[in-house]
Amino acid sequence: MVGHSYIVYGPLLHGCTTVLFEGKPVGTPNAGTYWRVISEHGVVALFTAPTAFRAIKGQDPKGEFVPKYDLSKFRTLFLAGERADPETIKWAEQKLNVPVIDHWWQTETGSPMTINPAGLGLLPVKYGSPGVPMPGYDIRVLDDAGHEVPRGTLGNVVVKLPLPAGCLPTLWNADDRFRQAYLEEFPGFYKTADAGMMDEDGYLFVMARTDDIINVAGHRLSTGAMEEVLAAHPDVAECAVVGIADAMKGQVPLGFVVLNAGVTRDSGTIENEVVTLVRERIGPVAAFKTVVTIKRLPKTRSGKILRGTMQKIADKEDWTMPATIDDPVILDEITAALKGRGIGL
Structure with a gap:
């Protein structure tokens, strides 16, 4: 789309x-x-x-x-x-x-839901935000019970019905599945399946897919927020954070980093610095203790990081090779790197 x-x-x-x-x-x-x-x-x-x-x-x-x-x-x-x-x-x-x-939108919407509208006049940039809602999109943030949350609070990003022209009217030959997937969980709203927050100025911050919100000892944490911290390290080129199973806390975050070309510093030192950064900026509640340095991240041909597959490998769950993966060999590299750290054995 x-x-x-x-x-x-x-x-x-x-x-x-x-x-x-x-x-x-x-x-x-x-x-x-x-x-x-x-x-x-x-x-x-x-x-x-x-x-x-x-x-x-x-x-x-x-x-x-x-x-x-x-x-x-x-x-x-x-x-x-x-x-x-x-x-x-x-x-x-x-x-x-x-x-x-x-800017932020989905295949289902056909056009951007939030953006900094260059054609109408650029607004001040807020780093980490894909802009403000566009005409026709009444975007709200709800808790799991369907109640609107205060500004600045992480929740489920939804769009109040009706959707504007150009959005999907249903799924092909699957009206029931359309209602179940998009409309049933939050009556009166379209469920985007993204998690985020709205600030006081009406800027939306999309932090992760709702599937990527992890529960660490009862605390709902955004892997996107952690990735933001990892990316701030000067030696880190790319990164990803997934939630893996933990007997004590339910889930704990696991970080992956790809270093910039030409970095010669010890990877273990960089990993410790990254862990310290997360502890300083997000807090001990994140329970962020493990970072694995890898050569490259597994991605689809369109550039999306295959976090779900990485999580399954780390948790020793059954997984299938994604049809859209750019280079399947990368998953072997991920598996080897995790085993080298005693993860996914």
Whole structure:
């Protein structure tokens, strides 16, 4: 759906030419691939996933490839598809010197639910937020009982019915499944299955999928918030946090980090620093004690990190190879790294 809206319909309605790049942003042949394509074709706006920029930042943390290309026509960077951590957005802003617009929506909605509306006038950026609700979307945050929570409180992100034009009316030949999946849990609302919070200014902060909210000794914690802390470490290029089973606390977080290219410091030292960072910024309640350094994260071809599969490997649960995985060998690397730390044996 994103491809339909952003690659086809939107550009055609606006009279634009679309440049579709298929391939990886690094290693083809280097971390300057995007800048080369932008320069050669006079691209004015780029739409991609945050994971692509994390990969570029990991291979070229100083942004040395950026000034090698003419980006004078480039005006705007749009990020979507997964949560954009503040450090990645700041890096892109600093290196590209253009507005970096994070926005949030789903295949089911057909268009952004929240965004910083460049076409109407940019609002102040709040790092970690994909912007404010767009016309037609009455977004609320509810607790598990369906009651609205105070501003700044983590909960279930929902949209008050009716949905605006362009959203899904049902599922193909599955009306009952549509109602069960999206409408039954919170009557009168569309369930996004995302967890987040709304601040006092009406900015939405989407922290994780509701499945990625972990329960540590009775405390509901966002893995997205922990990933935000991990990403703030200067030696970390990419990261992921999953909740794994624990006999005492129910669940505990397990962190994975990919280090920036050229980092020569001892990985164990970096892991200890990351654990300390989480303890300082989130608190001991997170029970964040284990970080595993890996070469790369398993992702789908569209760039989404396969956190669920990583969790199953760590918990020794049955799992199947995701059909959309970019490189299946990465899961062998994850398994070996975990076994080296006595996890998933």
